[in-house]
Amino acid sequence: MINHFKGGIHPPESKLTAGLPTIDMPVPKQVVIPMSQHIGAPCEPVVKKGDHVKVGTLIGDSSARVTCPIYSSVSGTVKAIQPILTAAGTEMTSIVIETDGEQTLEEGFGPVEAETKEEKLEAIKRSGLVGLGGAGFPTWFKLTPPPNEPFDILLINGAECEPYITSDYREMKENPRMIMEGIMRVLDITGIEKALIGIEDNKRDAIEDLIALDPAYDRIKVISLKTRYPQGAEKQLIYALTGRKVPPGKLPSSVGCLVLSISTVSFIESYFRTGIPLVKRRITVSGGAVANPGNIRVCIGTSLQDVFDFCGGFKEEPRKIIMGGPMMGVAQFSMQNSILKQTNALLALTEDEINTQKESPCIRCGRCVNACPMNLLPLQMNALIVKGRFEAAEKYHVRDCIECGCCSYVCPASRHLVQSFRYGKAELALIAKAKQAAAKGGA
Ligand code: SF4
Numbered sequence: 001m002i003n004h005f006k007g008g009i010h011p012p013e014s015k016l017t018a019g020l021p022t023i024d025m026p027v028p029k030q031v032v033i034p035m036s037q038h039i040g041a042p043c044e045p046v047v048k049k050g051d052h053v054k055v056g057t058l059i060g061d062s063s064a065r066v067t068c069p070i071y072s073s074v075s076g077t078v079k080a081i082q083p084i085l086t087a088a089g090t091e092m093t094s095i096v097i098e099t100d101g102e103q104t105l106e107e108g109f110g111p112v113e114a115e116t117k118e119e120k121l122e123a124i125k126r127s128g129l130v131g132l133g134g135a136g137f138p139t140w141f142k143l144t145p146p147p148n149e150p151f152d153i154l155l156i157n158g159a160e161c162e163p164y165i166t167s168d169y170r171e172m173k174e175n176p177r178m179i180m181e182g183i184m185r186v187l188d189i190t191g192i193e194k195a196l197i198g199i200e201d202n203k204r205d206a207i208e209d210l211i212a213l214d215p216a217y218d219r220i221k222v223i224s225l226k227t228r229y230p231q232g233a234e235k236q237l238i239y240a241l242t243g244r245k246v247p248p249g250k251l252p253s254s255v256g257c258l259v260l261s262i263s264t265v266s267f268i269e270s271y272f273r274t275g276i277p278l279v280k281r282r283i284t285v286s287g288g289a290v291a292n293p294g295n296i297r298v299c300i301g302t303s304l305q306d307v308f309d310f311c312g313g314f315k316e317e318p319r320k321i322i323m324g325g326p327m328m329g330v331a332q333f334s335m336q337n338s339i340l341k342q343t344n345a346l347l348a349l350t351e352d353e354i355n356t357q358k359e360s361p362c363i364r365c366g367r368c369v370n371a372c373p374m375n376l377l378p379l380q381m382n383a384l385i386v387k388g389r390f391e392a393a394e395k396y397h398v399r400d401c402i403e404c405g406c407c408s409y410v411c412p413a414s415r416h417l418v419q420s421f422r423y424g425k426a427e428l429a430l431i432a433k434a435k436q437a438a439a440k441g442g443a
């Protein structure tokens, strides 16, 4: 049985690029690769200025418990190692590489030889893979649940519920067998018995393609989900497919679920076959301002400017550039920002595609409450945060907000709700840090 989560919205889908096959973007003149593209500790550079690197050369690594190695996406010369503002707006040590255009591959790549579960998990760690659906959680870490929270089901997220984005959809159309083989491999590594692939019913042809492969993959079931944003959010997907509810502050493993995206499992299979780490990815480049929207495979570290230039530039001045989808993506302040491992889309939106209305006072209509898929009270949380009462907002569970943007979307007063929740959560993190430091100082 399919369960329907509470709330959510159905914005215009605008999947302009769904029918456009993936094309490879030529190698840019330069890439800038930040040393953190994942949740966990940033990497330290393991190359120095002047070094020659190849495609797949390890350039950043860390001995921290939760981290993910970083590889060069190009062959060329390290021109600089310096702090650079990243797409998320934070400063991060980054490696600037001038490409030589040769795209020489690092030596020694080939099918991964790993026998035991530990060796296979270590291989996934060394692949540099993070969840390709957006959050950037290191995949090897996700595959390693706490001993008291064993997985009993693998859920594959093929919802791709954000407007415009068609990156996973193209993977399903172009590499269905690689996806299924990747799922079988993850089942083998984790010892999980079965997998469910959840796909929104606006991608019927992709559902049919995968179902057509089914006889060979009887441990995998493809499930058609109602098209409703944020169907692809982890907790909503888990509920839709299994009826299980992840408690606040807990991970999917607390209810026995491992959730991976379509592109993530497909990459795992490709990595085990070739040994080539994560250095490229598919992104959807779209929005009304883009001259030639498309699905493009790019080297990680390519600048936004280079990507848009490859897509023919702008046919009209964009009002907003977003990395990711229009609901959960991050507005960009510089065209020199880099495409990261977890970037699945790059949008250039026109005036008509964004809400430019000024914020006005809350009229207490309650629409935000009805739309919230996390059962929160956005109006109360917002009222407290704008007054600087962050700890009071915490009592209203602002930390459980998944920043889906449904409340902002339906708000007739154009309240900047998501922005205030992001701000409130950042302030709460600072408060917690200060308390920790004070406790240490007093100890
Ligand atoms: S939707 Fe907007 S106006 Fe309505 S209650 Fe929520 S914050 Fe207030």
Ligand code: SF4
Pocket: 371, 372, 373, 374, 375, 376, 377, 378, 400, 401, 402, 403, 404, 405, 406, 407, 408, 417, 418, 421
């Ligand atoms: S952004 Fe947060 S508060 Fe708003 S609807 Fe989504 S989960 Fe609820």
